[in-house]
Amino acid sequence: MPELPEVETMRRGIAGIVGSRVVDCGPVKCLRKPILISPAAATFRKRAIGTTVAAVERLGKRVVLRLDSADSIVIEPRMTGLVLVTDPPSEEHLRFHFRLQGGSIPEFWYWDRRGLGSVRLFQPKEFATTFGPEKLGPDALVLSAKELRERLQSSRREIKVALLDQRVVTGIGNLYASEILHLAQIHPQRRCDQLQTRHWQAIHAAMLEVLEEAIRYEGSTLGDGTYRNALNEAGGYQNHHRVYARAGEVCRSCARGAIERIVQAQRSTFFCPRCQRPQRKPALGRSR
DNA sequence: CCCCAGTCCTGCGGGC
DNA sequence: TGCCCGCAGGACTGGG
Numbered sequence: 001m002p003e004l005p006e007v008e009t010m011r012r013g014i015a016g017i018v019g020s021r022v023v024d025c026g027p028v029k030c031l032r033k034p035i036l037i038s039p040a041a042a043t044f045r046k047r048a049i050g051t052t053v054a055a056v057e058r059l060g061k062r063v064v065l066r067l068d069s070a071d072s073i074v075i076e077p078r079m080t081g082l083v084l085v086t087d088p089p090s091e092e093h094l095r096f097h098f099r100l101q102g103g104s105i106p107e108f109w110y111w112d113r114r115g116l117g118s119v120r121l122f123q124p125k126e127f128a129t130t131f132g133p134e135k136l137g138p139d140a141l142v143l144s145a146k147e148l149r150e151r152l153q154s155s156r157r158e159i160k161v162a163l164l165d166q167r168v169v170t171g172i173g174n175l176y177a178s179e180i181l182h183l184a185q186i187h188p189q190r191r192c193d194q195l196q197t198r199h200w201q202a203i204h205a206a207m208l209e210v211l212e213e214a215i216r217y218e219g220s221t222l223g224d225g226t227y228r229n230a231l232n233e234a235g236g237y238q239n240h241h242r243v244y245a246r247a248g249e250v251c252r253s254c255a256r257g258a259i260e261r262i263v264q265a266q267r268s269t270f271f272c273p274r275c276q277r278p279q280r281k282p283a284l285g286r287s288r
Numbered sequence: 289c290c291c292c293a294g295t296c297c298t299g300c301g302g303g304c
Numbered sequence: 305t306g307c308c309c310g311c312a313g314g315a316c317t318g319g320g
Contacts (some may be wrong), residue, residue, distance in 0.1 A: 001313060078314050114297045176312060267313060
C-alpha cells in the first residue's frame with residue numbers, strides 16, 4: 001500500500017526523466033476494466049506529447065510530473081499501483097505507458113494490479129483547486145510539531161484515525177500510523193483533545209524518524225509482495241516494522257508485551273499494550 | 289464538525 | 305481438490 005516512503009521511492013526511481021521530452025504516452029491495452037485516466041487518451045496525448053518534464057515531485061501519496069507546458073501529470077497509486085522503468089511483475093496489469101527522449105530513462109510504465117489508482121493530467125487552475133490546501137494538508141516531512149498540534153488539539157477523534165486524514169497531514173497511511181504511534185509510545189485510541197504538548201512533540205519526532213527510516217529502506221513490501229520500487233525490487237522496511245502485521249508477536253521495544261490488533265474506522269491498528277498505555281481515566285470516587 | 293457504511297478492485301488464504 | 309467468502313485499505317461519497 002504505497003504511503004509516503006513508497007511513493008517517495010517511486011519518485012526517486014523516475015527522477016531521471018527530468019529534462020526528457022515526452023515523445024509518446026497513453027493507456028496500455030488491458031483486458032481488465034481500465035483505470036481512471038483523465039482527460040480521455042486523445043486529449044491527454046495531445047497535451048503531453050512534445051512537452052519536457054521540468055520536475056518530478058511527490059504530493060502526499062501521489063507522484064507529480066511537472067511539464068514545461070505548466071500542466072501536471074498526477075499518478076495516484078492507491079493500493080497496488082507501481083511506477084516501473086523495467087520488467088513489470090505481470091504484463092496483464094500494465095495500465096499506462098510513457099516514452100521519453102533525451103535522458104537516461106527511455107520509457108516507464110504505470111502498473112496496477114487492482115486498478116484503483118489513476119493517471120490524470122491537470123491544467124494549472126484545475127490542479128490548484130483539486131489539490132488546494134483545504135483538500136490536502138502539509139506534507140508529513142514538512143509539518144512542524146506545533147502545526148500538527150494546532151491542527152488536531154481540539155479534535156475529539158482518536159489520534160490514529162486523525163493521522164490518516166489527508167486534510168490534516170499528507171502521506172501517512174494505515175501502516176505508518178501504527179508504526180509512528182508505537183515509536184511515540186502513544187495509544188492509538190487516545191483522543192486528540194486530551195494529548196499534551198509533549199505528546200504532540202513525541203508524535204512529530206516519531207513521524208519524521210519512521211518515515212525517514214522507511215525511505216532509507218525503500219519502503220515496505222508486505223506479504224502479498226505487491227509494492228516494488230521502479231526497478232521491480234522489494235523494499236526492506238517490513239523487516240523493521242515495530243508493530244504492523246505483528247499481532248501476537250513480542251514487542252521489540254519492551255520485549256515483554258504481545259502486539260495486539262484492533263479495528264479503528266474499519267482498518268487494522270497494531271500496538272503494544274505495555275509501551276502504549278491508554279488514556280488515564282479520571283479517578284472514580286474520592287481519594288482518602 | 290465528525291462518524292459510519294458503502295464503493296471501487298483483485299488476489300490470497302481459511303474453512304468446509 | 306475446489307469453491308465460496310472475507311479480508312486487505314486509499315480516497316471518496318452520501319446520509320446521519
